[in-house]
Amino acid sequence: MDDYDTIYGSDRGPQITIKEADSRHAQIVLSNCDLAFANALRRIMLAEIPTIAIDIVEIQTNTSVIPDEFLCHRLGMVPLDSTNIDDKLIYTRDCFCDQYCERCSVTLSLHARCTGEDNVTVYARDLVIAEGAQLGSPVINDPEGQGTVICKLRKGQELRLKCIAKKGIAKEHAKWAPTAAVGFEYDPWNKLRHIDYWYEEDAKEEWPKSKYADWEEPPIEGEPFNYDAVPSRFYLDIESAGSLPPDEILQQGIKYLQEKLAAVIETFSNKNETGDGFGDGVRSPGQDYSMGGMGGGGAGYETPYQGGRTPFGGGGFGGATEYGGRLMGGHKCVAAVAMG
Amino acid sequence: MNAPDRFELFLLGDGETKVSMEQDTRQPNAAIFTFNKEDHTLGNLLRATLLHNEHVVFSAYKVPHPLFPKFELRVQTDEETTPKEALLAACQSLIGDLQMLSQKLTREWELNKIARDTS
Incomplete structure (x- = not known):
């Protein structure tokens, strides 16, 4: 199970730099992470923070x-x-x-x-x-x-x-949204060519430079295109609606993303009463998850639809639930x- | 009118579980996980993280229908691990990464605040 490094130094894992911030907005740079990670954080800040x-x-x-x-x-x-x-x-x-x-x-x-x-x-x-x-x-x-x-x-x-x-x-x-908008940008010089600029005569002349362009090296003329390159620096601009300050929006976003992932782990540890090594039970996402309790895990699990946890009161059919x-x-x- | 309640997008229904796993009978070490009341936020994140694992041969997700809040994640691994183990490892590594990110953010924000207050 050494696929993921369990020992993290401060330069391991996603990095964060605050470019500009006040009580209502924050411009941050996320680096050393992939697009899916940055996008998950953006999506969760938009939709799933109470x-x-x-x-x-x-x-x-x-x-x-x-x-x-x-x-x-x-x-x-x-x-x-x-x-x-x-x-x-x-x-x-x-x-x-x-x-x-x-x-x-x-x-x-x-x-x-x-x-x-x-x-x-x-x-x-x-x-x-x-x-x-x-x-x-x-x-x-x-x-x-x-x-x-x-x-x-x-x-x-x-x-x-x-x-x-x-x-x-x-x-x-949408009235519960903590953010008015979350700006999201990467690759300001379009080195990865994820964008195909429309132009009359010359795309360079006609398109304004990104405000993040100065934060990255401009492309060298005649440089061969790197087909394997993936984006790794993401520029997020969090604009608070006022209900939460931007740092709390970010922290809550991280927390609720962790909770989502913890819920996945929890489902598997719950239904493993047959005992195959996931007996760690539920742990709150604030804790450090070690790689400890992983092991076993044979094939052919009895799948769910039995004993599912319901967040709203047990029992009752039809209109008997709290809803x-x-x-x-x-x-x-x-x-x-x-x-x- | 007959629109489903909005909270059905994120609250599990009676008897529903967050994730269910079905072994792929046609291939060894392959499984399809069905995530209920989840969307691209988690789907794409897990897909991408699983692909960083060298023992994962295949990982992809789809949302079968945009009106239903669920997605299917298919994972195939080599003999060294199982799809379930790989998924759990991915979740755990992400939680760890996020924890570190949170600590870095706290530190950065404090530094930024000091810089703002002094200037």
Whole structure:
């Protein structure tokens, strides 16, 4: 089992260099890894890092010109502070409560009314977070300290609503995405010829130089093409949506990728009760995985479909699972009373 | 309407396991792993990592249908190892690599932060 080096020095494995960073974005260089690795990290940062976002809205009064559904969607998109979410909040589907509770949700309320002649603009800062909540306050980054615009009210119009913010991932709904964008680039000089530039007369003249071009050696004129070359330096530009700082997005991305891989190992160690050397059981991804417990492994395993672990409560058919009566998929507006 | 719930993309259904293995009967040391509720993120990563293993003869994955969140990974090895061992070794080496990356990132970020604060 020496196929993978188990002894790692600091210059082994993927390297990371931070080119430019602030509280909202980070430009990093990943090197000494393959394209699949860099791309897996990019994909996981885009879609599978949990954050908190408004999921249910209970509308008491909405006399604004914006319909309830429209307003709910706008509220869902408001970025909420999600730092260290894994220590503070659990998924509603993993919680024992009926619909939502303090362990799995954060309540924000909004009450705004226009009394004067001038129109009033309702901003994200007007969302009042429930007392004692450890996270979920609206992200405010503009110099005026107002946050995103939610809606505008004319004289006599009123908004009164309660929002339930829950933990989720962007695979379920994009409002949970921690990143606004992840830039991804490699081979700025196109030495590998993965790109075929379209041109009128001369591609070199007509195409602008990549901003990462100065970080790599330009190709030498007349150099023979290397057919075996593979990309090994990747330029990532992580742009945070505000809910998480870029370093936490990266760290969480690494963590959830490890968890994915650990789940694969776990499946095999779980169903090996027949005993062929994988008895190490489940280990959290934070630990160092040694190559120790590998061994045995004959052919002909009884394959699964027995004793599968289910994350949501055991038993029950049909609508008996926790999902039965749950409100999911998008922003729900529960009630709209006292209209007009 | 009749669209499946979005969480079905990443939550295993009742009685479903993350990975199942089926031996390829036509060839020795070959197996097809079916990963449930996974996509290209893991598929391509495992495929590429398995190919770094000198005992792996063949490794490729496919997503049979884009509407179903699963992929199939076919692995063939030489006599020295088995597809299952190779897969587990790949997973473990990746976890190790990611752990190192995480440590390097922590260090780099701290250094960068100091540089930013002083300038």
